[in-house]
Amino acid sequence: MELLTDREKQVFFALHKLNTATVQGIAKETLINRTALYHTLELLTTKGLVTPLKKDFTTVFQPILLQDFELWSKKQVTDMESELKGMKETISASEKPESNLYSQIHYYEGLEPIQRMYYNTLRDNERKEILAITDYSKAYGTMSDFFEKEYFPDRVKKGITVKSLLPASNLGKRDLARKKELLREMKVNDVFKDFGIEINVFNNDVMIVAFDEKKPTGIMIKNAIISEAFRRIFTFIWERS
Numbered sequence: 001m002e003l004l005t006d007r008e009k010q011v012f013f014a015l016h017k018l019n020t021a022t023v024q025g026i027a028k029e030t031l032i033n034r035t036a037l038y039h040t041l042e043l044l045t046t047k048g049l050v051t052p053l054k055k056d057f058t059t060v061f062q063p064i065l066l067q068d069f070e071l072w073s074k075k076q077v078t079d080m081e082s083e084l085k086g087m088k089e090t091i092s093a094s095e096k097p098e099s100n101l102y103s104q105i106h107y108y109e110g111l112e113p114i115q116r117m118y119y120n121t122l123r124d125n126e127r128k129e130i131l132a133i134t135d136y137s138k139a140y141g142t143m144s145d146f147f148e149k150e151y152f153p154d155r156v157k158k159g160i161t162v163k164s165l166l167p168a169s170n171l172g173k174r175d176l177a178r179k180k181e182l183l184r185e186m187k188v189n190d191v192f193k194d195f196g197i198e199i200n201v202f203n204n205d206v207m208i209v210a211f212d213e214k215k216p217t218g219i220m221i222k223n224a225i226i227s228e229a230f231r232r233i234f235t236f237i238w239e240r241s
Contacts, residue, residue, distance in 0.1 A: 103223035
């Protein structure tokens with residue numbers, strides 16, 4: 001959730017530095033062209049964060065006090081949480097009960113959607129386990145910072161373990177050395193070398209990600225029969241690796 005755009009923040013910070021300023025003064029401080037600046041000041045004024053004042057036949061702009069900005073920020077968060085709750089209730093009321101759905105399929109494209117997709121493996125994970133087949137090199141090449149800084153720590157905090165099948169690689173050796181720390185069992189099978197994808201099986205779900213560096217793509221399938229088939233395939237390979 002973003003309360004202010006980067007440009008709005010830039011102008012708001014500049015005004016706090018200058019206390020009050022004309023458009024010319026703000027433009028000089030921020031190096032934002034006047035057309036864009038007028039639009040940004042209008043947005044900040046509408047939000048109640050900036051007040052235009054007439055002074056000596058010109059208009060100057062003054063930001064609200066820091067303590068007032070803190071109150072404004074808290075109100076925005078409260079309002080957005082309330083709106084989100086209302087939207088979720090409306091959507092839930094209009095959806096069919098999940099138990100009546102034979103399967104669900106969702107598609108994801110782009111880095112941020114794929115990152116959100118990974119978090120599906122941590123929500124309501126009843127078995128506290130993920131079965132993973134991963135092309136390690138491609139996965140880390142596309143998602144490394146997200147894995148190390150966000151997803152792995154959050155998964156470990158939730159106590160969700162991973163059984164991982166992967167091809168031999170230096171990255172794999174590194175993670176093999178810290179498998180206890182990562183709550184991970186690992187077995188090497190080079191049939192997955194240059195696989196280019198990751199498959200995660202958990203609950204009644206199968207997640208498949210294709211690691212295209214420019215635009216990673218994923219699909220999430222919720223289906224008891226499909227997930228059980230993948231689970232048996234995984235177990236067959238695991239026992240022979």
